[in-house]
Amino acid sequence: KVLGDAGAEVMIWARRPEVADAIRTKHANPEYLPGVVLPDRVGATTDAATAFAGADLLVFAVPSQTLRENLSGWASAGLIGTQTTLVSLMKGIELGTGRRMSEVIVEVTGVEPDRVAVVTGPNLAPEIALGQPTACVVACDDEERAAAVQSTIFTPYFRPYTNDDLLGCELGGAVKNVIALACGMAVGMGLGDNTKAALITRGLAETARLGVRLGADPLTFAGLAGLGDLVGTCMSPLSRNRTFGVHLGRGESLEEAQIATRQTVEGVKSCLAIRDLARGHGVEMPITEQVELVCHEGLAPSVAVAALMTREPKPE
Numbered sequence: 001k002v003l004g005d006a007g008a009e010v011m012i013w014a015r016r017p018e019v020a021d022a023i024r025t026k027h028a029n030p031e032y033l034p035g036v037v038l039p040d041r042v043g044a045t046t047d048a049a050t051a052f053a054g055a056d057l058l059v060f061a062v063p064s065q066t067l068r069e070n071l072s073g074w075a076s077a078g079l080i081g082t083q084t085t086l087v088s089l090m091k092g093i094e095l096g097t098g099r100r101m102s103e104v105i106v107e108v109t110g111v112e113p114d115r116v117a118v119v120t121g122p123n124l125a126p127e128i129a130l131g132q133p134t135a136c137v138v139a140c141d142d143e144e145r146a147a148a149v150q151s152t153i154f155t156p157y158f159r160p161y162t163n164d165d166l167l168g169c170e171l172g173g174a175v176k177n178v179i180a181l182a183c184g185m186a187v188g189m190g191l192g193d194n195t196k197a198a199l200i201t202r203g204l205a206e207t208a209r210l211g212v213r214l215g216a217d218p219l220t221f222a223g224l225a226g227l228g229d230l231v232g233t234c235m236s237p238l239s240r241n242r243t244f245g246v247h248l249g250r251g252e253s254l255e256e257a258q259i260a261t262r263q264t265v266e267g268v269k270s271c272l273a274i275r276d277l278a279r280g281h282g283v284e285m286p287i288t289e290q291v292e293l294v295c296h297e298g299l300a301p302s303v304a305v306a307a308l309m310t311r312e313p314k315p316e
């Protein structure tokens with residue numbers, strides 16, 4: 001919708017024919033964006049070759065843990081153009097490898113890293129689809145390419161800024177989902193705004209700690225891809241990650257929370273990958289550690305809160 005509103009000709013690849021048909025014929029995707037009318041210049045197909053043909057930009061938004069498999073198929077079918085800019089909207093870290101999505105794209109397609117851009121920030125899809133104003137960052141090693149993507153997605157309600165710290169921007173987007181799970185748990189337990197604010201602030205501290213160790217610019221975490229997305233996600237009932245956390249905080253199991261949420265909740269898998277990445281680099285990420293224990297090892301959220309609150313006191 002953003003690309004179409006910004007004037008681009010768009011072709012969506014969908015797996016289900018009924019989804020592609022509804023987008024093509026009714027300009028709607030009722031299951032995901034009820035009541036939203038898509039621009040006429042947005043088409044859809046179930047045929048990846050048709051969707052990819054002649055594209056200047058390929059914009060990837062599949063669940064992070066499925067990117068490698070999908071991309072391998074598209075790359076081996078020769079669908080990735082030689083000049084195309086590859087854009088990731090995904091906010092996850094790959095399980096098993098600890099790779100960011102841009103790294104998976106480079107590894108699978110073999111393109112030069114400067115052909116890959118990331119669009120991220122406080123971008124809850126339902127609000128954007130209603131045309132409510134927000135901002136984002138377009139991060140890319142190639143400044144000109146970042147500027148080209150920026151102008152391609154610039155609309156009166158969607159304001160993109162360029163950024164040259166792809167690593168920091170991508171990491172901010174992935175870790176905020178884990179912190180949003182923690183905030184949701186606090187909400188589900190009936191805890192209030194002080195608790196959420198403390199989680200957001202200390203969550204940002206551990207995100208920046210990991211980012212700096214990996215080579216990111218610390219200032220990135222004060223920007224849209226860091227604090228901006230973290231606050232937006234942790235505070236919004238529209239966030240799937242926060243909502244999932246609310247269910248866990250109420251004492252529901254992982255399976256019950258999954259049934260209640262349905263859509264992609266990146267933090268649940270990424271918390272494992274981020275925890276491993278942090279441990280591998282000797283970085284302390286106590287909130288991420290506790291979220292992983294609650295999600296995957298059956299720890300009660302109240303025990304996780306106690307564990308965080310009784311850590312050794314230290315300077316901020």
Ligand SMILES: NC(=O)c1ccc[n+]([C@@H]2O[C@H](COP(=O)([O-])OP(=O)(O)OC[C@H]3O[C@@H](n4cnc5c(N)ncnc54)[C@H](O)[C@@H]3O)[C@@H](O)[C@H]2O)c1
Binds near residue numbers: 032066070124126264
């Ligand atoms: N929704 C948002 O507000 C938002 C905003 C910014 C970034 N993102 C990121 O976008 C990415 C995708 O999330 P989403 O919100 O579109 O999730 P979603 O759950 O709304 O949609 C995911 C889509 O992927 C499809 N899918 C599921 N498994 C697949 C597979 N194996 N191969 C191909 N397609 C598959 C589903 O059918 C569905 O159409 C995530 O990394 C998320 O963090 C989402």
Ligand SMILES: O=P(O)(O)OC[C@H](O)CO
Binds near residue numbers: 091125180232239266
């Ligand atoms: O619904 P969530 O939790 O996946 O968050 C969506 C976006 O990433 C918010 O910027």
